[in-house]
Amino acid sequence: MLREGVKPNMFTYSSVLRACDGLSNLRQLHSSIMKYGLESDTFVRSALIDIYSKLGELQNALHVFHEMVTGDSVVWNSIIGAFAQHSDGDEALNIYKSMKREGFPTDQSTLTSVLRACTSLSLLELGLQIHVHVLKFNQDLILNNALLDMYCKCGSLEDANFIFSRMVEKDVISWSIMIAGLAQNGFSLEALNLFKSMKVFGPKPNYITILGVLFACSHAGLVNEGWYYFQSMKKLFGIDPGREHYGCIIDLLGRAGKLDDAVKLIHEMKCEPDAVTWRALLGACRVHRNLDLAIYSAKQILKLDPEDAGTYVLLSNIYANSQRWEDVAEVRKTMRGRGVRKEPGCSWIEVNKQIHAFILRDNSHPQIHEINRKLSQFIHTLIGVGYVPDTNFVLQDLEGEQRADSLQYHSEKLAIVFGIMSISREKTIRIWKNLRICGDCHAFAKLITKIENRHIVIRDPVRYHHFKDGVCSCGDYW
């Protein structure tokens, strides 16, 4: 077209941009758009933002956005969607606020991205407010899916079940969200029952649906059922097991103590095992105290992911527990040499629309003294009813948090105590954290729900724990 001297217009570019497959490609297109003076067209602009975002170039996307003189809702939606999809919920919400301030109307697409931002930040309160706006629109499948996912990820299964039952149209994504959501929140049997009704009433399951099903089996310890689905997924649903399915099954076998079978399966995998695969095995080694295999798995992880701080810490603790001090020193040296630092444990809780963060060894919270005093009282009371601070794990300090001297100050304990102090009794205390919960905090949370008669939900990077009446929805299996 250019060779023949035909001048491209905005229609041309908004179509061609969608076919763009790389950054150098895109830069060329962008500069010729500027040359023809077409960058002010809203269609071209939203396409540019979209493509920069798909290539992970968020700063460039933002740059295009900020040069906007005349815009429309779609351009705003593009930039909000870009940040929401790249897990920068904060920025997505900030831009959403500006959009409203400047008087642009909100539509289904805007709300979908805003809900996704709420999901990644675990902002249930804001999500509930957005839900009110959702009701102004006719039922919209994608928007409902985002709402459903928000409730699942924020640990509010009552709301999720309600939305799911009321959706007039459900696709494979709706079913997959609900199945995985139930499984992650500890309702494995409900997840499997839902999958059974999906087979009768719903669409054909896909790759991700099966992952949710295997996840449910693994977290409920249903070895036979999980193994059956894994073995027959190709025949029943026409889906070849991928790396993630193997990961779930290795987790399933490993948790059940079948470490040899798990190792055997890793060697039989059709795709190359990755760090996630080995981490599943390592988790099982930790639970079942298999030191040699733990060391082996940790080394495999570090080959594939040399920056994984948690694995270094774990490996060095494994050596320490076997009095292999030279190996301990070696691991610490490698870690320092590669500039890897362990992430401190951090927990967040939303109180009166304010996020409060508790970071290990950080005392900047204004009420930290009161919280610590209260925490000591609780620990004292709990010891009276049989709580034993668990400072004696064989493989301690999994993520840099589980040290005996700091056990009391684990961020989730502080967040729980703060929640009890500041959230009214009938409301659920909801906490989310960056690392997995440790055995001691888990025991602490269970007992405190009993003596205080509270409901606590803790979301960690992998799953959710619903504590009530002294028990946890995970059945102490995580």
Add this chain to the structure above:
DNA sequence: CTAGGGTTAG
């Protein structure tokens, strides 16, 4: 009578 934005796992 040719263009644009939104949802699931890891």
